[in-house]
Amino acid sequence: MSAELNPGAEVPKLRFDVLLAQLIEQAQDVLATQGRLRALVGASRMINGDLSLPAVLRRIVEAACQLVSARYGALGVVAPSGGWASFVYVGVDEDAAERIGAFPTGKGLLGALIDDPRPIRLTRMEDDPRSTGYPPNHPSMSSFLGVPIHVRGEVFGNLYLTESATGQFSVDDEELVTALAATAGIAIENARLFEQGERRQRWLQSSARITRQLLSFDGEEPLALVAQEVRHMADADVVSVVLPSSDGDRLMVEVTAGAKADQLVGMTYARAGSLAGQALEGNVVNLADASTEQRFWLHLSEVIALGPVMALPLVGSLRTLGALVVGRRADRPVFEAADVEMAATFANHAALALELADARVDQQKVILLEERDRIARDLHDHVIQRLFAVGLTVEGITTASQDSSESVRLGRVVDELDGTIRQIRSSIFALRGELGPQTGSVRSAILEVIHDVGPTLPAEPHVVLIGPIDSVVPEEAVDDVTAVLREALTNVARHARGSSTEVTVTVNPSSLMLEITDDGIGIGATSRRSGLDNIRHRAERRGGRLDVGPPFATSPKSWGGTRLLWTIPLP
Numbered sequence: 001m002s003a004e005l006n007p008g009a010e011v012p013k014l015r016f017d018v019l020l021a022q023l024i025e026q027a028q029d030v031l032a033t034q035g036r037l038r039a040l041v042g043a044s045r046m047i048n049g050d051l052s053l054p055a056v057l058r059r060i061v062e063a064a065c066q067l068v069s070a071r072y073g074a075l076g077v078v079a080p081s082g083g084w085a086s087f088v089y090v091g092v093d094e095d096a097a098e099r100i101g102a103f104p105t106g107k108g109l110l111g112a113l114i115d116d117p118r119p120i121r122l123t124r125m126e127d128d129p130r131s132t133g134y135p136p137n138h139p140s141m142s143s144f145l146g147v148p149i150h151v152r153g154e155v156f157g158n159l160y161l162t163e164s165a166t167g168q169f170s171v172d173d174e175e176l177v178t179a180l181a182a183t184a185g186i187a188i189e190n191a192r193l194f195e196q197g198e199r200r201q202r203w204l205q206s207s208a209r210i211t212r213q214l215l216s217f218d219g220e221e222p223l224a225l226v227a228q229e230v231r232h233m234a235d236a237d238v239v240s241v242v243l244p245s246s247d248g249d250r251l252m253v254e255v256t257a258g259a260k261a262d263q264l265v266g267m268t269y270a271r272a273g274s275l276a277g278q279a280l281e282g283n284v285v286n287l288a289d290a291s292t293e294q295r296f297w298l299h300l301s302e303v304i305a306l307g308p309v310m311a312l313p314l315v316g317s318l319r320t321l322g323a324l325v326v327g328r329r330a331d332r333p334v335f336e337a338a339d340v341e342m343a344a345t346f347a348n349h350a351a352l353a354l355e356l357a358d359a360r361v362d363q364q365k366v367i368l369l370e371e372r373d374r375i376a377r378d379l380h381d382h383v384i385q386r387l388f389a390v391g392l393t394v395e396g397i398t399t400a401s402q403d404s405s406e407s408v409r410l411g412r413v414v415d416e417l418d419g420t421i422r423q424i425r426s427s428i429f430a431l432r433g434e435l436g437p438q439t440g441s442v443r444s445a446i447l448e449v450i451h452d453v454g455p456t457l458p459a460e461p462h463v464v465l466i467g468p469i470d471s472v473v474p475e476e477a478v479d480d481v482t483a484v485l486r487e488a489l490t491n492v493a494r495h496a497r498g499s500s501t502e503v504t505v506t507v508n509p510s511s512l513m514l515e516i517t518d519d520g521i522g523i524g525a526t527s528r529r530s531g532l533d534n535i536r537h538r539a540e541r542r543g544g545r546l547d548v549g550p551p552f553a554t555s556p557k558s559w560g561g562t563r564l565l566w567t568i569p570l571p
Contacts, residue, residue, distance in 0.1 A: 052191065052195075053188070053191040053192060053195055054088075056184075056187050056188060056191045057075050057077070057086075057088045057157075057188070058088050058090070060075055060149075060159065060180075060184045060187070060188075061073040061074060061075050061088055061089065061090045061159070062090055063180065064159055064161055064177055064180055065090060065091065065161060067176055067177065067180060068145070068161060068164065068169060068173040068176060068177060069164060069165035069166065070091075070145070070161035070162060070163060070164055070165075070169075071091050071162065071163035071164075071165070072089070072090070072091035072092065072139070072141060072161070072162045072163050073089065073090045073091060073159070073160065073161050073162075074087065074088065074089040074090070074159075074160045075087075075088045075089075075149070075157055075158070075159050075160070076088075076104070076110065076157050076158050076160070077156065077157040078114055078155055078156065078157050078158070079333070079334070084104070085333050085334075086333070087104065092139065096137070096139070099136075099137040100135055100136075100137050100138050101135060101136075101137075107132065108130055108131060108132035109125065109128060109130045109131045109132070109144070109146075110146070110158070110160065112130050112146075113146045113147075113148055113158040113160075114155075114158065117148035117150075117155045117158070118148070119145070119146065119147045119148070119174055119177075119178060120144065120145070120146040121144070121145050121146075121169050121171075121173075121174050122143065122144040122145075123142070123143055123167075123168045124142050124143070125141055125142060125143070125144045125162070126142075128144075141162040141163055142162070142163065142167075143162060143163060143164045143167065143168045143169055144160070144161070144162050144169075145160070145161045145162075145164075145169040145173060145174060145177060146158055146159070146160050146161075147159045147174070147177045147178050147181045148181065149181045149184050149185050149188065150181075150182075150185050151185045151188050151189050151192075152189060156185065156188055159177065159180075159181055159184070161177065196338045199233075199338070199339070199342060200338075200342055202233060203233055203342040203343070203345065203346050206229050206232075206233050206346065207345075207346050207349040207350070207353075209229070210225055210226060210229050210349075210350055210353055221255070222353070222354050223241045223254050223255040223322075223354070224255045224257070226241060226255075226324070226350045226354070227239045227240065227241050227255050227256060227257035227324075228257045229346075229350075230257075230324055230326055230343065230346065230347075231257045231258050231326070233342075233343070233346065234310075234326050234335070234339060234343055235328075236258065236326045236327060236328055237258050237259050237304070237306075237327060237328050237329050237332070238256065238257070238258035238259045238260070238261065238264075238300055238304060238306075238326075238327050239256065239257045239258055239324065239325070239326050239327075240253050240254075240255070240256040240257075240261075240264055240299070240300060240324075240325050241253070241254050241255045241256075241314075241322055241323070241324060242254065242276040242279075242280075242299075242322055242323045242324075242325060243321070243322040244271065244280060244322065245268075248271065249270070249271055249272075250268055250269065250270055250271055251268065251269055251270075251271050251274060251276050251277065251280075251323075252266065252267070252268045253265055253266065253267040253268075253299060254322070259304050259329075260303045260304050263303045264299065264300070264303060267299055267302075269297070269299055273296065273297050274296060274297045274298070274299070275287075275293075275296035275297065275298045275299075275309070275311045275325060276299070276311055276323040276325055277296075277323075278296060278311060279311035279312055279313045279320075279323035279324070279325070280313060280320050280322070280323050281313075281320075282313050282315065282320060283311075283313070284310070284311070284312055284313070284340060284344050285309075285310065285311040286308075286309075286310045286334075286335055286337075286340045287308065287309045287310070288307075288308060288334045289307050289308070289330070289334075290306045290307060290308070290309040290327065291305065291306070291307065291330060293309075298325070299325070300325060300327050304327070304329070305329065305330050306327040306328065306329060306330060307327075307328055307329060307330035307331065307332055307334070308327070308328045308332060308333065308334040308335050309325065309326065309327045309328075310325075310326050310335050310339075310340050310343065311323055311324070311325050311326075312324040312325075312326070312340075312343055312344050312347040313344075313347065314347050314348075314350060314351040314354070315347070315348050315351050316351045316352065316354070316355050317352065317355060321351050321354060321355075324343075324347050326343065379424055383424060387417055387420060387421050387424070388421065390417060391414050391417040391418065391421075394410055394413050394414050394417070395410075395414050397410060398410040398411055398414065422464050422466065423464065442469045442470060442473045442477070442478055442481055442505075443465060443469050443470055445478050445481065445482045446463070446465070446481065446482065446485060446503075446505060447463075448482075449482050449485050449486050449489070450463060450485075450489070450503065452486075453486060453489040453490060453493065454489075456489075456490070456493040457489065457492065457493050457501055458498065458499050458500070459499060459500055459501070461489070461501040461502065461503050462500070462501070462502040462503070463502075463503045463504075464502070464503070464504040464505070465504075465505050466504070466505065466506040466507065467505075467506055467507030467508055468507060469505060469507045472507050472508075472509065472512075472570060473507060473512055473570065474570070474571065477512070477542070477568065477570075480538045480542065480568070481505075481512070481514060483534075483538065484514060484535050484538060484539075484566050485503065485514060485516070487531050487534065487535055488516040488535065488564050488566075489501070489503075489516065490531075491531055492516070492518045492520065492562075495520070495521075496518045496519075496520025496521065496561055496562065497520045497521050498518040498519040498520030498521070498561050499519060500518070500519050501516065501517070501518045501519075502515075502516070502517045502518075503515070503516055504517075507570075509570065510569060510570060511544075511567055511568065511569050511570055512567070512568050512570055513565060513566070513567045514565070514566040514567075515563065515564070515565050515566075516563075516564045517551050517561070517562070517563045517564075518561040518562055519561045520561040520562065521561065522550065522561055522562055523548060523549075523562050532546070532548060535564075535566060538566075539566055539567065539568055542568040542569070543568065543569050544566070544567045544568030544569060545567055546564070546565070546566050546567075547563075547564075547565040547567075548562065548563070548564050548565075549562070549563060550562065550563060551563040
């Protein structure tokens with residue numbers, strides 16, 4: 001039957017066509033939605049394909065651009081002090097980026113998401129009053145979509161997309177990018193945890209390495225090794241190790257590593273009010289920008305412009321040994337809390353390693369002293385006794401000999417044996433002394449003076465030490481003995497014009513005698529005696545005396561020159 005004979009048949013047909021069109025449209029929407037969901041899942045997989053944070057950030061931007069067909073994309077990581085800590089972009093090649101110049105600073109439309117982290121979707125960027133325009137050589141952009149990325153409830157950064165292929169970003173685009181940002185936040189957190197775990201492992205490996213180095217016999221200088229390791233592990237520009245003075249009121253930069261290190265070594269300053277002083281009190285300090293810091297004085301800022309700085313105490317088992325001050329240049333990112341925590345742990349390990357290294361040195365000193373004492377005992381108990389016995393034998397032969405010339409020659413042999421015994425005894429006293437000069441040790445002080453003045457003399461002085469010097473001479477006499485010896489040797493170096501010098505220190509229970517003899521031109525007739533007057537005054541102040549003149553004619557050596565004998569009584 002035709003439609004003309006049955007007009008009512010047109011109505012069901014029209015309704016069927018409408019329903020069919022709606023069904024087709026809904027099916028297309030479902031297919032489009034499925035396609036977008038597949039794209040979102042694919043983008044999520046793409047983001048989670050790497051655990052390196054820089055790689056994850058770039059993948060986020062690339063996935064977002066593909067997801068909503070955007071030509072340009074960027075991700076700005078928000079810095080704690082404002083602006084960007086880093087800025088990742090896609091769609092602009094390297095040559096174009098170089099022509100554009102510096103990255104955005106987080107102002108204007110881009111900064112609006114920092115101040116108010118909610119999505120922004122615009123058809124034309126230039127119509128928004130927050131838009132500040134483009135720098136020279138920047139590509140033209142119109143449509144805009146900005147979405148914040150949250151990590152653990154805090155804004156990590158913002159994702160920016162521009163130039164949609166359809167001319168504008170839709171509500172669906174905003175929802176998809178917002179969902180992608182949620183996935184990105186998880187991926188970023190995983191990447192950060194992975195990087196922190198790797199950094200923590202490197203810090204622990206560095207702690208183990210520095211401990212091995214400090215405890216090895218051929219290890220580097222301990223503090224320099226600590227500074228170098230911290231600079232490398234903290235990715236710092238400069239590191240200094242600061243130690244307190246003996247009274248604790250002043251600080252000194254002991255070692256440095258990094259930029260302008262040579263200008264910092266040896267610098268001293270007051271502890272009060274300094275950043276290192278805070279660390280020495282046991283506090284860990286982390287500054288985002290040292291250039292704006294007014295609370296503490298920072299020695300590193302005297303030679304280099306710094307931004308992020310952290311100060312860490314070197315806490316030993318009983319006390320704080322010093323402080324580590326670590327800095328980055330003003331344009332570098334701040335030290336994260338995890339960095340500070342790991343560096344502080346490393347500093348504590350390093351401090352314990354330093355204490356172990358010091359203990360090892362002390363142990364080696366004790367071993368050396370014990371070995372010296374053993375050698376001294378052997379020399380005294382065996383060598384000297386045998387020489388003494390030989391001397392007695394030769395002296396007996398001399399007495400029995402009828403030949404005067406032979407007696408003289410044998411007498412000289414006895415004198416040489418006596419001199420050898422005195423020299424061995426001096427060596428025994430030196431072996432049993434401390435490894436270095438200490439207050440109250442006359443023997444060590446004498447050897448130190450001779451070491452200092454010796455290079456000015458024509459030849460190294462012949463030193464003879466007789467008697468229990470360190471156990472008999474009182475501590476208050478050490479300064480006088482060393483002052484007299486230094487003055488006398490200095491006079492020999494300046495005026496004697498001789499070739500040899502002998503220093504003899506003889507101690508018995510009642511007196512100390514210091515004798516300096518040279519083979520020079522003699523004391524002469526000059527009227528200037530200020531040095532000798534000082535020496536005489538030191539002797540008389542202690543009830544002693546000074547005798548100056550030519551050497552004894554009976555000396556075993558044919559001395560010319562001058563003999564100075566400084567004598568004081570002992571209590």
